[in-house]
Amino acid sequence: MSKSVLSVLAAVFAVCAFSAETIKLPPPQKEGGTPLFAALAQRRSMRSYAMEQLSAQELSTLLWAGFGVSGAGDRRTAPTAVNRREYTLYALLADGTYKYLPQDNALEKVCAEDLRGLAGGNVKAPVYILLVADLKRAANAEYAAIDAGYISQNLYLAATALKLGSCALGGFRRNEMDMTTLRTKLKLADDQKIMLSQAAGKIK
Numbered sequence: 330m331s332k333s334v335l336s337v338l339a340a341v342f343a344v345c346a347f348s349a350e351t352i353k354l355p356p357p358q359k360e361g362g363t364p365l366f367a368a369l370a371q372r373r374s375m376r377s378y379a380m381e382q383l384s385a386q387e388l389s390t391l392l393w394a395g396f397g398v399s400g401a402g403d404r405r406t407a408p409t410a411v412n413r414r415e416y417t418l419y420a421l422l423a424d425g426t427y428k429y430l431p432q433d434n435a436l437e438k439v440c441a442e443d444l445r446g447l448a449g450g451n452v453k454a455p456v457y458i459l460l461v462a463d464l465k466r467a468a469n470a471e472y473a474a475i476d477a478g479y480i481s482q483n484l485y486l487a488a489t490a491l492k493l494g495s496c497a498l499g500g501f502r503r504n505e506m507d508m509t510t511l512r513t514k515l516k517l518a519d520d521q522k523i524m525l526s527q528a529a530g531k532i533k
């Protein structure tokens with residue numbers, strides 16, 4: 330198949346892939362990229378991004394690295410205290426807001442609106458990944474906060490390995506009105522808490 334046909338198919342896939350209610354993501358990248366020790370040396374919080382959307386492949390790899398399924402028995406890429414797996418990741422994209430379904434490696438649309446303005450704080454990026462803890466499920470609130478750190482670092486390192494940028498964002502939580510709107514739009518239960526937003530995108 331010629332390169333141009335492939336790129337047309339890729340563009341059609343990109344449109345289809347982000348218009349259905351539940352979108353199956355391509356398998357995440359599990360090899361290659363920047364090696365771990367180089368990624369550790371290169372990782373930085375990036376605050377300036379090109380606003381083009383990430384590809385479905387990049388998004389799949391980031392979400393999987395963050396808190397995807399890595400083994401039988403629902404084992405995950407990040408550890409959680411007492412193996413409670415209390416986190417759900419949400420991807421805030423230009424065309425809507427999605428819940429990551431780790432078992433299916435898919436995105437479920439929860440809201441058709443672009444909510445990125447509510448989750449970015451001081452950093453403007455094409456994608457934000459929200460780390461939402463179910464505190465009823467967590468071993469306790471302190472462990473839930475600790476568990477967020479592992480997911481966040483996985484996102485940082487995966488972004489670095491993909492030559493993308495990332496930045497953990499806690500500051501946006503200070504805006505209570507935005508937090509309340511975000512919670513409502515995401516249809517979060519009382520026990521669910523948005524612990525962190527993490528920007529990702531191509532570095533400008």
Ligand SMILES: Cc1cc2nc3c(=O)[nH]c(=O)nc-3n(C[C@H](O)[C@H](O)[C@H](O)COP(=O)(O)O)c2cc1C
Pocket residue numbers: 372373374375376450451452496497498499500501525
């Ligand atoms: C929990 C947490 C919250 C953070 N919140 C913000 C934030 O709201 N805005 C921001 O620009 N950076 C934020 N950062 C990034 C830190 O400022 C950054 O990690 C620190 O300055 C060290 O820089 P480095 O990550 O490039 O090594 C946050 C980092 C963490 C771990």
